[in-house]
Amino acid sequence: MFENKIFLVFVVSQILLYPTNAVQKCGPKGLCECSAVSDSDVDSGFLMNCEAMDGRNAGLEDICNSINATYTNVTHLHAGRNNFGNLHPNMTSDCWNLTKLDLHYNQITDLKSGAFLLFKHLETLDLSDNDLRVYEKGQFNASELPTSLETLFLTGNPQPDNQATEAVTYPSLSVLTNLRNLYIDGIQADFGPEYSRTTIRSLSLATRGMRGNCTLRQLFNTTLATLTAIEELNLSRCDLENIHRHAFSKLSNLTKLDLSLNRRLGFSPLENITQSLQFTRIQELNYSSVYPTFGIGTQLLMKDVCYLRNTTLKKLSFNGNRLEQFETNAPILFPKQIEELYFMDNRFTFGLYLLQVGCVSSTVSIDASFQNKVHPPYYYLAQPKVQCDLGRNTTSETDCPYMTEESLRNISKELKGLCTYFYSNDTTPRIEAFIPHKVKTIVFRDSNMRYNVQVDVRMTPKDNLIEYMDFSGNVFHLLTGTVGPFPRLKYLAFSRCYCSWIGTDFLVSTIETLHLDQNYLGEMFATKYGLEAINKLVNLKLLNLSTNGINSLWPDLFRHQEKLETLDLSFNNIENLNLTVGNLTKLRTLNLQHNSIHMLQRHLRHLLVDNADRTRQPFQVDLRNNSITYSCDNLHFLQWLYKYRANMTKFSEIVFVGEGGQLISADTFLAEIHNFPRKCKTYTWEIVVGSVGVFVFVCITVGALVYKKRWKLQYLFYMTKKRYFGYRRLEDDTVYEIYKYDAFISYSDDNIRFIQDKVIPELEGKQLRLCVHQRDFLPGMPISDNIIEAIQTSRRTVVLLCNSFLKKKWCIYEFNMARMESIYKREENGCIVLVMLEDIPTADMPLEQLDWIQANSYIRYTEDPDGERLFWDNLTTAIQA
Numbered sequence: 001m002f003e004n005k006i007f008l009v010f011v012v013s014q015i016l017l018y019p020t021n022a023v024q025k026c027g028p029k030g031l032c033e034c035s036a037v038s039d040s041d042v043d044s045g046f047l048m049n050c051e052a053m054d055g056r057n058a059g060l061e062d063i064c065n066s067i068n069a070t071y072t073n074v075t076h077l078h079a080g081r082n083n084f085g086n087l088h089p090n091m092t093s094d095c096w097n098l099t100k101l102d103l104h105y106n107q108i109t110d111l112k113s114g115a116f117l118l119f120k121h122l123e124t125l126d127l128s129d130n131d132l133r134v135y136e137k138g139q140f141n142a143s144e145l146p147t148s149l150e151t152l153f154l155t156g157n158p159q160p161d162n163q164a165t166e167a168v169t170y171p172s173l174s175v176l177t178n179l180r181n182l183y184i185d186g187i188q189a190d191f192g193p194e195y196s197r198t199t200i201r202s203l204s205l206a207t208r209g210m211r212g213n214c215t216l217r218q219l220f221n222t223t224l225a226t227l228t229a230i231e232e233l234n235l236s237r238c239d240l241e242n243i244h245r246h247a248f249s250k251l252s253n254l255t256k257l258d259l260s261l262n263r264r265l266g267f268s269p270l271e272n273i274t275q276s277l278q279f280t281r282i283q284e285l286n287y288s289s290v291y292p293t294f295g296i297g298t299q300l301l302m303k304d305v306c307y308l309r310n311t312t313l314k315k316l317s318f319n320g321n322r323l324e325q326f327e328t329n330a331p332i333l334f335p336k337q338i339e340e341l342y343f344m345d346n347r348f349t350f351g352l353y354l355l356q357v358g359c360v361s362s363t364v365s366i367d368a369s370f371q372n373k374v375h376p377p378y379y380y381l382a383q384p385k386v387q388c389d390l391g392r393n394t395t396s397e398t399d400c401p402y403m404t405e406e407s408l409r410n411i412s413k414e415l416k417g418l419c420t421y422f423y424s425n426d427t428t429p430r431i432e433a434f435i436p437h438k439v440k441t442i443v444f445r446d447s448n449m450r451y452n453v454q455v456d457v458r459m460t461p462k463d464n465l466i467e468y469m470d471f472s473g474n475v476f477h478l479l480t481g482t483v484g485p486f487p488r489l490k491y492l493a494f495s496r497c498y499c500s501w502i503g504t505d506f507l508v509s510t511i512e513t514l515h516l517d518q519n520y521l522g523e524m525f526a527t528k529y530g531l532e533a534i535n536k537l538v539n540l541k542l543l544n545l546s547t548n549g550i551n552s553l554w555p556d557l558f559r560h561q562e563k564l565e566t567l568d569l570s571f572n573n574i575e576n577l578n579l580t581v582g583n584l585t586k587l588r589t590l591n592l593q594h595n596s597i598h599m600l601q602r603h604l605r606h607l608l609v610d611n612a613d614r615t616r617q618p619f620q621v622d623l624r625n626n627s628i629t630y631s632c633d634n635l636h637f638l639q640w641l642y643k644y645r646a647n648m649t650k651f652s653e654i655v656f657v658g659e660g661g662q663l664i665s666a667d668t669f670l671a672e673i674h675n676f677p678r679k680c681k682t683y684t685w686e687i688v689v690g691s692v693g694v695f696v697f698v699c700i701t702v703g704a705l706v707y708k709k710r711w712k713l714q715y716l717f718y719m720t721k722k723r724y725f726g727y728r729r730l731e732d733d734t735v736y737e738i739y740k741y742d743a744f745i746s747y748s749d750d751n752i753r754f755i756q757d758k759v760i761p762e763l764e765g766k767q768l769r770l771c772v773h774q775r776d777f778l779p780g781m782p783i784s785d786n787i788i789e790a791i792q793t794s795r796r797t798v799v800l801l802c803n804s805f806l807k808k809k810w811c812i813y814e815f816n817m818a819r820m821e822s823i824y825k826r827e828e829n830g831c832i833v834l835v836m837l838e839d840i841p842t843a844d845m846p847l848e849q850l851d852w853i854q855a856n857s858y859i860r861y862t863e864d865p866d867g868e869r870l871f872w873d874n875l876t877t878a879i880q881a
Contacts, residue, residue: 026071028062037076045075045099052081060084060103061091068094080104080126089114100124104153107131111144119146128183129156135187136160140171151181155204159187159213174198186214186238196226203227204234206258214238225250232256236286243269246276254280260288260317264384267291267298267321271398274307282311288319288342293379297324297347302333306400309333309411317342326353328422332411333402334360339438345370352422358434358460359412359419366439369470371447418461434460442466445493446473453506456482463487472496472515479506486510495544500524502533509536512563515544522549522572531557539563546570546591556580570594570622581607588612588619593649597626599637609644622649630656630664632680642673741771743833743879744794746814750804751837759800762872768879783810791818791831796879801858802837806844816848833878834858 026034032050048071050063060079067074077098084091084106095101096118108130116122125145133139134157145152152173160168168187173179174194186205207214216223216238224230224247231253240262248254259265259273270287277285291298300323308316313335323346331353334341341363348354348371357366401407405423412421418434453476467488472495479494480503489508493515500520507514514537524530525545531554534540540561550572558564558579566589569577575596581587581604588611600621608619623641630638645651656664743763747755755772763770770776771794777786787810791797797818805811815832822830836858842850859874 026066028058028066031058032063034071034074046071046073047076047078048074049078050082051078051102059091060087061094064092064094067098072097074098076100078102080106083107086110086112087115088112089117092116093118096120098122102126103130104156105129109133111141113144116144116146120148122146122148124151125149126153127157128153132157134171134184135168137167137169142171142173143175145176147176148178149176150178152176152179152183154182154184155207156185156213159185159215170195173200186216186235188215188217190220190222191224191226193226196228198229200227200229202232203230205238206234207237217241219243219247221246221249223247227251228253230254234258235262237261240265243273245272247272248276249279251280254282256284257282258286259290260286260319262290263292265290267300267304270304271307271400274305274311275400277313278307278310280311282313284315285313286317288317288321291321292383293320293322293375294383295322297322299324300326300330302327302330302403303398303400305330305333306398306402308335309402311335313338315340318346319343320345322347324349325351328352328424329356329408331356331359332408332419332421337362339364341366343368345373347372355434356420356422358436359415361415361418361436361438363436363439365441365443367441367443369443369445369447371444371449373446435464435466437461437463438465440465441468443468443470444474445470449474449476451476452478453481453483454478457484459484459486467491469493477501479503481506484508494519504532504535507534507537509538511537512539513542514540517544517546517548517568519548521545522551525550525557526552526554528554530554531559535560537561541586542566542568544568546572548572550574552576553579558584562586565589567591575627577601577604579604585611586615588615588617590620591622591649592626593622593624595626597623598629599634600640602636605637605640612647619647620649621647624650624653625655628654628656630669631659635677635680638669638673638676642670645670739793739795740769741790741794742768743796743798744771744790744818745798745800746811746818747800748802748804748808748811751800751802754800754837763876763879766876768876784813787814788817791821795831796833797821797831798833798835798875798879800835800837801840801849803840803844806840806846806849812846819848819852830856832856833875835875836860
């Protein structure tokens with residue numbers, strides 16, 4: 001129990017000492033750095049990095065002592081470039097528990113006996129770039145190395161000056177029974193018979209490091225014959241000039257071969273190479289850069305690839321070889337199971353071979369980027385002289401059985417119409433292009449293609465499996481045609497293509513990732529044509545429109561992109577991002593760096609927050625290098641920005657612009673944002689409320705006064721109007737006022753019979769002149785003018801008051817105008833004679849009439865014969881008074 005507690009404390013202390021991803025000073029005098037091992041296949045352990053220690057005041061013995069005494073959890077030690085010199089047992093004994101030891105470039109000339117005696121767990125040892133006499137027979141004793149080794153680096157150790165002697169040979173490593181990976185320089189010698197007993201699976205003879213030196217020059221049939229267990233062979237940068245037939249025939253387990261960067265090799269030995277690969281399990285062949293960068297263009301012949309038809313090759317690379325063409329029908333001979341083809345950095349021209357791409361029927365990925373690439377001139381001096389391949393021709397003898405006309409036709413027929421065989425004497429071949437049925441990836445970047453796609457291009461077969469296409473770095477000013485169909489296309493890139501217009505039928509609905517950056521599409525996406533161009537992209541998840549000269553975007557541009565997650569609008573000139581974004585329920589990443597953004601609209605801010613809450617994934621916005629306004633008008637956005645600063649990409653680099661144009665750093669913003677609302681506090685609301693209150697009070701007061709004096713105002717208005725715009729009689733002080741009528745009768749139309757049967761006969765029978773509106777009003781004049789004219793030209797206004805009178809608008813108007821006439825013009829006797837035709841409740845009377853009745857006398861009408869006679873006499877007297 002006690003021992004278990006001690007072990008637990010030890011483990012916890014080691015975890016605290018080196019937390020995950022942390023780098024801390026350690027080792028003797030703190031000259032090293034320690035961190036957790038990053039190798040994915042290692043479960044635990046730590047790395048001590050002591051390369052090129054400052055001052056070189058500590059040796060390997062000091063490092064190992066510190067590991068044994070303090071840093072017992074260290075399993076990986078990098079101690080290169082320290083000039084330790086020869087290794088002695090007392091220097092390394094305390095490092096016995098290491099699994100990986102790197103001692104490259106330490107001027108080690110000898111391994112003393114017992115230097116690795118105690119190492120039982122060492123799996124990787126790097127002794128490269130030292131002075132070990134590895135290639136002199138009997139001078140390098142592999143038995144001094146730990147038998148637990150699986151990976152050994154010996155590249156960069158010197159080779160004898162005279163390689164013609166028998167003493168120059170590869171070291172015997174058969175004692176290292178667990179060795180799987182060997183890195184050693186290639187020399188002009190065969191691997192001895194003892195290598196047939198080794199378990200080496202991966203062998204690299206390629207030049208590596210500062211002093212690596214692979215000088216094979218030629219590869220004979222015997223050079224590698226004993227390496228029967230080899231699966232991966234790297235002969236890159238070995239200055240190979242020739243490879244003899246059957247050089248790889250004995251390597252039956254070989255699956256991966258790298259012959260790249262042997263620029264003296266050329267294409268002449270390719271037939272020998274492919275012939276010998278028939279006897280292996282080859283799956284990957286890298287034959288890139290075997291031709292000088294500035295060499296004369298070359299051609300891939302049928303005989304070069306003929307034997308590949310009989311291999312298990314799945315991946316083939318011909319990058320950087322100045323290839324201009326394939327011999328016609330050569331694609332037919334490619335391995336039927338090949339999946340990946342790489343032809344980058346060549347200079348292909350048009351030929352019938354391009355119409356035979358469908359012959360490579362199993363291909364999944366094709367990358368032919370960087371055609372016609374321009375290379376720096378200094379490459380010319382750093383590379384060997386041009387290897388002449390001009391002697392190669394199609395008529396040279398070959399024993400490959402697949403190059404006969406019958407064989408080629410049969411192979412093309414097996415591909416069910418997707419592969420066309422062209423007869424040598426056919427002057428009018430059928431021009432029809434096919435694509436491999438299984439191809440999923442096509443990359444043709446930076447290849448100086450200059451086309452305007454304005455026609456329909458139909459792909460065969462229609463049910464192709466293409467998912468990824470990249471045509472970036474070419475010249476496509478217009479993309480208005482219909483290309484396809486591509487029923488499974490998910491990734492499409494037309495970046496850096498000088499494109500200014502995309503047609504409505506060019507993009508297909510299955511696209512999920514679309515890169516259109518670094519073009520000239522700003523004008524198009526500012527109009528509804530941009531909406532039409534991406535209208536079909538209902539599955540779009542990532543859209544890159546950066547560097548397109550965009551000033552503004554059509555508001556409904558992303559109306560149909562409900563699945564959009566990432567939108568890149570960086571490096572444009574957008575000032576106001578006013579978009580309809582309600583349907584972008586999955587948008588989480590927005591890149592707006594290098595624009596002129598002052599703020600983000602409220603609806604966009606809410607959308608990002610809501611999307612993050614709903615999906616439980618944080619949103620990310622990049623606002624660097626914009627013009628974010630630092631003012632009170634932008635307070636709500638600034639508060640939002642502070643709240644979600646963790647969601648801003650590199651928030652510390654965001655710069656704000658004050659009202660005076662001064663730049664404000666993110667640190668200043670963080671320091672001031674808490675006090676900013678107080679500085680922005682105004683009394684606008686209080687002022688508005690007070691002003692509204694005063695305005696309402698004034699309106700109510702004025703309204704009350706106007707209502708109270710409404711009849712007076714109407715009367716004065718009419719009088720003013722008449723004075724300045726109506727007819728005016730010449731003034732004559734000798735003439736007294738003579739009225740046109742003795743009485744203006746004001747009545748309700750409901751009493752018309754009473755007027756006609758009683759009033760007119762009775763009063764006009766007594767020689768009184770009456771004004772009755774139905775008879776005497778002047779047609780064509782406004783009613784209000786007729787009423788005022790009648791009142792002013794009549795000695796008296798007789799008001800026949802009844803219940804219906806109070807319900808008539810013009811009756812009330814007549815009474816009030818007569819009342820105003822009495823008050824302001826006829827102060828002594830007035831002009832109103834009020835006749836009460838029937839009893840009227842005081843509650844039904846307007847206030848003005850009630851006041852008048854209470855202050856003045858009135859005449860009551862009666863139908864009693866005696867009373868009626870008296871009524872007419874009184875009314876006549878009142879009119880004539």
